[in-house]
Amino acid sequence: MSHPEDRPASPFRRLPPVHALLDAPELAIAIETHGRETVLSAVRSVLEEARQAISRGEAFPVDPDSLAGKAAGRLDADRPTLRPVINATGVLLHTGLGRAPLAREAAEAVSRVAAGYCNLEFDLEHGERGRRSSGVAELLRRITGAEAAAVVNNNAGATMLALRALAIGREVVVSRGQLVEIGGSYRLPEVFEASGARLREVGTTNKTRLADYERAIGPETAALLRVHSSNYTIVGFAESVGIGPMAALARSRGVLAIDEIGSGALGPGRPPGVSGEPTVAEGIAAGADLVLCSGDKLLGGPQCGLLLGRSEVICRIEADPMMRALRVDKMTLAALEATLRIALDPSRAARGIPLWAFLSTPVDRLRERADRLAGRLREELRLDATAADSVAFVGGGSAPDEAIPSASVRVIPPLPGPSPGASEASRALRLGSPGVVCRVQGGALWFDLRAVPEDQDGEIAGAIGEVVRG
Numbered sequence: 001m002s003h004p005e006d007r008p009a010s011p012f013r014r015l016p017p018v019h020a021l022l023d024a025p026e027l028a029i030a031i032e033t034h035g036r037e038t039v040l041s042a043v044r045s046v047l048e049e050a051r052q053a054i055s056r057g058e059a060f061p062v063d064p065d066s067l068a069g070k071a072a073g074r075l076d077a078d079r080p081t082l083r084p085v086i087n088a089t090g091v092l093l094h095t096g097l098g099r100a101p102l103a104r105e106a107a108e109a110v111s112r113v114a115a116g117y118c119n120l121e122f123d124l125e126h127g128e129r130g131r132r133s134s135g136v137a138e139l140l141r142r143i144t145g146a147e148a149a150a151v152v153n154n155n156a157g158a159t160m161l162a163l164r165a166l167a168i169g170r171e172v173v174v175s176r177g178q179l180v181e182i183g184g185s186y187r188l189p190e191v192f193e194a195s196g197a198r199l200r201e202v203g204t205t206n207k208t209r210l211a212d213y214e215r216a217i218g219p220e221t222a223a224l225l226r227v228h229s230s231n232y233t234i235v236g237f238a239e240s241v242g243i244g245p246m247a248a249l250a251r252s253r254g255v256l257a258i259d260e261i262g263s264g265a266l267g268p269g270r271p272p273g274v275s276g277e278p279t280v281a282e283g284i285a286a287g288a289d290l291v292l293c294s295g296d297k298l299l300g301g302p303q304c305g306l307l308l309g310r311s312e313v314i315c316r317i318e319a320d321p322m323m324r325a326l327r328v329d330k331m332t333l334a335a336l337e338a339t340l341r342i343a344l345d346p347s348r349a350a351r352g353i354p355l356w357a358f359l360s361t362p363v364d365r366l367r368e369r370a371d372r373l374a375g376r377l378r379e380e381l382r383l384d385a386t387a388a389d390s391v392a393f394v395g396g397g398s399a400p401d402e403a404i405p406s407a408s409v410r411v412i413p414p415l416p417g418p419s420p421g422a423s424e425a426s427r428a429l430r431l432g433s434p435g436v437v438c439r440v441q442g443g444a445l446w447f448d449l450r451a452v453p454e455d456q457d458g459e460i461a462g463a464i465g466e467v468v469r470g
């Protein structure tokens with residue numbers, strides 16, 4: 001019998017054991033962020049790859065540092081595809097970045113119900129089946145003055161559902177100036193087609209008068225619809241009809257008045273800087289039978305569509321089979337309820353709802369922060385960084401004209417390190433942890449602080465530091 005040592009050493013024996021790799025400093029840190037199991041499986045898969053390469057006779061670096069580095073790289077590539085980013089674009093409701101960030105209370109409410117059971121459709125008092133959205137409906141009534149409310153997946157869903165439930169096979173009268181497109185996938189005429197209601201266009205692009213609506217009303221008419229031009233304005237020789245006169249006309253002719261206000265603050269308080277945007281409360285007070293809006297625009301809540309109006313109208317909507325297809329889940333309802341509790345008190349909303357807080361921050365405060373951050377980038381990273389005034393926007397198809405004074409840090413390339421140019425550096429920043437999305441303008445990187453919570457200034461500095469160090 002020969003002793004194992006007598007045979008030529010197996011090339012596999014040069015591979016370090018799993019535990020030695022797990023102890024490598026790089027992976028010890030990774031265990032803290034990814035958990036031991038995930039790191040272990042990355043290490044095993046790298047070792048397996050090494051064995052295969054060796055058995056094919058290929059060269060493969062088998063020193064612990066290289067193998068640990070490979071495993072760490074694999075973990076990095078295995079990050080969740082949906083992950084948090086810092087929004088330094090100056091666009092507050094950035095559709096690409098998930099529109100409205102939730103209030104802390106709303107995020108906590110989601111996590112409380114998410115992992116377990118909750119009384120979503122269960123009346124705890126009587127031990128019987130309850131209504132899914134009764135809690136938020138009560139809050140929505142209190143804030144807006146509406147008799148009743150329903151919640152669906154988004155405003156596009158709310159509009160389609162309302163048209164279907166209230167006007168399928170019949171006509172709905174809309175001004176030619178209000179046939180909106182909201183970001184490609186939402187065009188009002190197509191929403192009509194999908195709903196089964198017939199679109200009856202009146203007036204012209206720039207002028208529609210009450211008489212135009214009046215002439216269009218006939219036996220086929222189910223409703224008059226006003227749509228807020230959220231993302232464009234018609235100025236100059238222009239005229240449109242407010243929801244008040246439209247609602248009065250509708251009532252006198254026995255048809256419904258629907259107000260699709262889009263971004264809609266609920267009111268009576270609205271966030272600062274968006275004075276031109278309609279509120280739900282105004283629509284209800286003006287006599288609309290139904291008002292529709294998004295939950296993740298000016299309210300600053302979760303993605304959802306809100307339908308508010310007369311009880312009889314909301315009942316017809318809730319009885320439609322499409323309601324079931326568009327209904328929201330427990331997490332959305334939890335976030336919405338928590339947001340509405342804050343929105344009950346506009347002064348609390350200005351502090352507690354991130355979107356409102358961003359809009360309420362005095363520009364001088366942003367300038368101070370930009371100054372401090374720029375100073376830090378100059379001192380610690382030797383960058384050409386200065387504070388500069390900039391302009392932020394609400395975005396998300398809301399208040400297109402309202403330029404909000406803001407402050408930015410402007411970094412002029414080249415940056416030291418492997419990503420010297422503006423576009424290389426902005427790419428590296430996007431791919432970092434956390435990702436930072438900034439503006440590239442005039443060859444410089446602009447970090448607009450209007451939509452950055454103050455406690456993330458340091459994270460921006462850290463992320464830029466990572467890019468500079470490679």
Ligand SMILES: *Cc1c(COP(=O)(O)O)cnc(C)c1O
Pocket residue numbers: 154155156157180182186227228229230231260261262263293294295304305396397398
């Ligand atoms: C944003 C908007 C919509 C679409 O709302 P979603 O919640 O994104 O579906 C529809 N109409 C108007 C006027 C809007 O501003």
